[in-house]
Amino acid sequence: MKIRYKRMHLRWIFVFGLFWLILGVISITNDSENYFNYGYLIASLFYFGNYFFKSKNQYLTFEDDIITLNNLIPKKLNLVDLKQIKRSGKDYILRTENKELHIKTKFIDKNSLKDLKAILKNLQTN
Known part of the structure; x- marks a missing residue:
């Protein structure tokens, strides 16, 4: 996705x-x-x-329990290792033991933001 x-x-x-x-x-x-x-x-x-x-x-890619922030040097985070999902203002911070991924919602389309919130809510309940 x-x-x-x-x-x-x-x-x-x-x-x-x-x-x-x-x-x-x-x-x-x-x-x-x-x-x-x-x-x-x-x-x-x-x-x-x-x-x-x-x-x-595009901005983020979810596939096979890996979230990728698509930059020139992509940042990948394994969702299985996810320890904390923190909301900082309108942005999200995903943390594992040794990695941190900042998701800036000001760049995200409205419909995609709804999908992202649903995915992150699902991850928090698991």
């Missing part, structure tokens, strides 16, 4: 990518001798790469 990002979060990443791309194209066409202008294009590539990565993998 995938816990999805909010659409607005993904859209803003895409908008920032477009912004850096347009700024890079404008600056290169106006002053092509300055090589720092190519940094704008590199920044846009990073934003577009981040957008496509997050669109494909």
